[in-house]
Amino acid sequence: MSLLPPPAPAGDVAASTSPAGSTPPGTRRPRRLTARQRLSRWDVRLSPYLYVSPFFVLFLLVGMFPLLYTGYVSVHEWSLLGGKGEFVGLDNYRAVFDDRYFWRAMRNTISIFLLSSIPQVLIALLLAGLLDTRLRGRTWWRMSILLPFVVAPAAVALIFGNLFGDRYGLVNSALDLVGIDAIGWHVDALASHLAIASMVNWRWTGYNALILLAAMQAVPRDLYESAAIDGAGRVRQFVSVTVPMIRPTLVFVVITSTIGGLQIFTEPRLYDNVGLGGSDRQWQTVTLYLWELGWRLRNLGTASAVAWLLFGFIVLVALVNFWISQRIGGSQHVRRVRGARRTP
Secondary structure: OOOOOOOOOOHHHHOOOOOOOOOEEEEEOOOOOOOHHHHHHHHHHHHHHHHHHHHHHHHHEEEEEEEHHHHHHHHHEOOOOOEEEEEEOOOHHHHHHHHHHHHHHHHHHHHHHHHHHHHHHHHHHHHHHHHHOOOOOHHHHHOOOOOHHHHHHHHHHHHHHHOOOOEEEEEEEHHHHHOOOOOOOOOHHHHHHHHHHHHHHHHHHHHHHHHHHHHHOOOOOOHHHHHOOOOOHHHHHHHHHHHHHHHHHHHHHHHHHHHHOOOOHHHHHHHOOOOOOOOOOOOHHHHHHHHHHHHHHHEEHHHHHHHHHHHHHHHHHHHHHHHHHHHHHHHHHHEEEEHHOOOO
């Protein structure tokens, strides 16, 4: 038996002995792209980045750069009139931590935030649920809840400042009619926090309700029909169908309410005629404390340190809110899976 391979047919021999680099018969050479085609391909690849680039450019100019520059100012002795001073490191942060008014401002900020954000989100959720039903004049009701958001914050603060006046306020007059003593809305810390929180809730509840309403209208109506067939009432449908389906939007509303509640400035600034947060800083928030340091005491270095501390605190609270919402959503998913497994 011969160990050599069998001779190849004549056509194969000719093909195998073709010159190197030549194209085998039956195949086409790849056509070279023209300049217009290459430009079109680059346009497809780069156009999305060009479309979103204005946002990032503006963010770098008005967001990231001021943030980094504030951090640079916070480690220097910096006056509003004298300008940049010597490098002091973390001395500005130590001075802030040693100031009792900073901790009072933190307490006031957290108190006003809890009294405003939690009721605000809950009431907005209930209002959105009511507006999602078949009401008469639904468009009118939906537009009417947005009217407080259109009113200027200064006008809102002035109106509520007169409503909660210590002597001639409408609220104290109503309390006097039912035999309740007048409340020092500008003296007592908790009372002033309630008054400021009522301003925030009145202005922002309708805005958040419309955001949640838009999410509710995107929920498939087949889910409600299936829940009704299973015997679920309106309340059960709202708790078991609506709320889980709008959870991403609800998380967004909670996080934005958290950021806005911790940065509150206009309402406590205009709550009285002085604008410093009370005679003993009863309702002075962190942003108002920052404003007093930077523009009244002209200490921009310490004010920048307060700004960075507030930034870190807001990020921490927002991450905690996000983690809690994820845990709640994960536990609901586990319950649904377990219920599906138990169903025969």
